Amino acid sequence: MPEDRTAPASPLFARIQAALPGWAGGLLAGVQGIVLSYLVVLAPALAAVAGAPSLDGSAAVDWSGAATIATDLWLLGHGVPLVTDAGVISLIPLGLPLVSGAILVAVSRRFAVKSWTSWALGVAAFAAGAALIGWLGAPDELRPASATRAALAGILIAAPAVAAGIWRAYGARLRVLDRVPDFIRAGLRLGLGTLALIVAAAAAVGGTWAVLAMDRVAVLSSGLGMDPLGAGALALGETLYVPTMVCWMVAWLIGPGFVVGTGSLYAPDTLTEDALPSLPLLGTLPAGSGGWWVWSPFVVMALAALARALLARRIGLDWESAKAGGVAVGSVALGLVALTGLSRGSAGPGRLQDVGAEIIPVTLIGTALVVAGYGLVWGVLAGWRWVRARGRVDDAGEVRQEREPVRAGSAR
Numbered sequence: 001m002p003e004d005r006t007a008p009a010s011p012l013f014a015r016i017q018a019a020l021p022g023w024a025g026g027l028l029a030g031v032q033g034i035v036l037s038y039l040v041v042l043a044p045a046l047a048a049v050a051g052a053p054s055l056d057g058s059a060a061v062d063w064s065g066a067a068t069i070a071t072d073l074w075l076l077g078h079g080v081p082l083v084t085d086a087g088v089i090s091l092i093p094l095g096l097p098l099v100s101g102a103i104l105v106a107v108s109r110r111f112a113v114k115s116w117t118s119w120a121l122g123v124a125a126f127a128a129g130a131a132l133i134g135w136l137g138a139p140d141e142l143r144p145a146s147a148t149r150a151a152l153a154g155i156l157i158a159a160p161a162v163a164a165g166i167w168r169a170y171g172a173r174l175r176v177l178d179r180v181p182d183f184i185r186a187g188l189r190l191g192l193g194t195l196a197l198i199v200a201a202a203a204a205v206g207g208t209w210a211v212l213a214m215d216r217v218a219v220l221s222s223g224l225g226m227d228p229l230g231a232g233a234l235a236l237g238e239t240l241y242v243p244t245m246v247c248w249m250v251a252w253l254i255g256p257g258f259v260v261g262t263g264s265l266y267a268p269d270t271l272t273e274d275a276l277p278s279l280p281l282l283g284t285l286p287a288g289s290g291g292w293w294v295w296s297p298f299v300v301m302a303l304a305a306l307a308r309a310l311l312a313r314r315i316g317l318d319w320e321s322a323k324a325g326g327v328a329v330g331s332v333a334l335g336l337v338a339l340t341g342l343s344r345g346s347a348g349p350g351r352l353q354d355v356g357a358e359i360i361p362v363t364l365i366g367t368a369l370v371v372a373g374y375g376l377v378w379g380v381l382a383g384w385r386w387v388r389a390r391g392r393v394d395d396a397g398e399v400r401q402e403r404e405p406v407r408a409g410s411a412r
Contacts, residue, residue: 025111026118029162030125032107034154037100038074038133041236045070048233071137077240079153080134080146087349091356092342094247095240097153100126101161108165122162123155130154183320187327190315194307194328194370195335198300202249205296210284217283224278238281245281247343250336251357252286254366255297258357260285260347268293274351297369304332304373317382325374332370336363 049066072082077096082089104126112118134150135143210217226234248258248266257267260282265272271289276282308315315321337359344356 024121025113026108026115026120026122026162027125029104029108029111029118029165030122030127030158031129032111033100033104033122033126033158033161034129034133036103036107037096038070040099040103041073041077041096042067042070044233044236045073068137071133073237073240075134075137075146075150078130078134078150078157080138080149081346083139083142087353088346089348090345091241091347092244092345093237093240094243094342097157098243099240101157104158104161105165105168108162109169110165112162112166112169114166114170119162119166123158126158126162127151127154183324184327186311186315186321187324188331190307190311190324191328191331191335193311194304194373195332197303197307198250198253198366199246199339201299201303202253203246205253206246206249206284209286213284213287216287217280220278220280220283224280234280238279241281244343245284247339248357250339250366251362253296254300254336254362254369256358256361256365258355260352260355262351262354268296277348277352297365300366300369301373301376304370305377306373308374308377312377312381317378317385325378328374329367329371333363333367336366 045066046063049063073093074096076082076089076091077093078100079092104122108122112122128151130153131147131151134146134148138146221231224231224234251258252266252268255268257265257270259265260276261274263272264274266286267289269289271286276285315324340357340359340362344359346353347355
């Protein structure tokens, strides 16, 4: 690691850090991360139940019911399916783990110190807190499995988030990364950049459909007849599912599309709708197909070509660059598997047990489009290099032809 740099902090945080031993900063960051991420769902649930009239007409507030709903949502966002009498809900609101990661980055930047012990304690504290919530929030027979899944998800979220917070504060980095070959670094940069462009484009397309469906969303919202607090809690819950829908739109942009219930299909060339729950968020699903939308997969190829062109100086046409391209393609494929797998699951009983996109078609077609985009830029660069080399050869030949008669005349 480079030389230590003091993290910028306010006087209050500086006094807290000075009063704690170095290892306690990571522990405090992990505890704060689990508490604050849980409050993100608990506070709106408590506010909604406090402002809603009770079903029996009494003034009693069902605080425990609100806490149960918040716990189930938090666990669902961290990979623990919700088991009900009607069925199993396993569709993850991907916004919640993103919120947890952002909170961990922020608190780790303030409290964790640049040491492996601080990082490990931060990760362990968050995972232990997740396991505790999983244990307390699950039925007796499901407690071991729930706690284990929550702990594993906590580790996967906290490990990079705490490290990112420490890096933001101190500029720390792993020296072992210096040993990674250059072609792997370049390939990962190209692959992750391509994936980021595809996700951004999918979000833009999804936002376009949402704007076009504003009237339908308004009708669905007004039909629920909810009070302001309940509507706010529902809006928060739906917001947590927006990243999940962005992953669906990645599959839509690539071409295979996705389903929201058995028998439905949302794809650029096909639209097969069926009855859906009256949720405003579902009103933003694509409402059309055909026409110009069938060209959507070529957007993925164009974005891959753009990413390859932007890194043309780093990744050329030699053997090392070919290996970098292979790493990029592999990272894109793994990214598509992750995005599709995390956004697929069950959203309720019956036909809603099948929600999301198929992993294999999305990965194969998306990877093929990326390879085509990379290959297009490679062909253009190779052709341009050949033209330039041929031009130099022709120019050199003309110069030699002009100079040879001069040398012959001087000899005579």
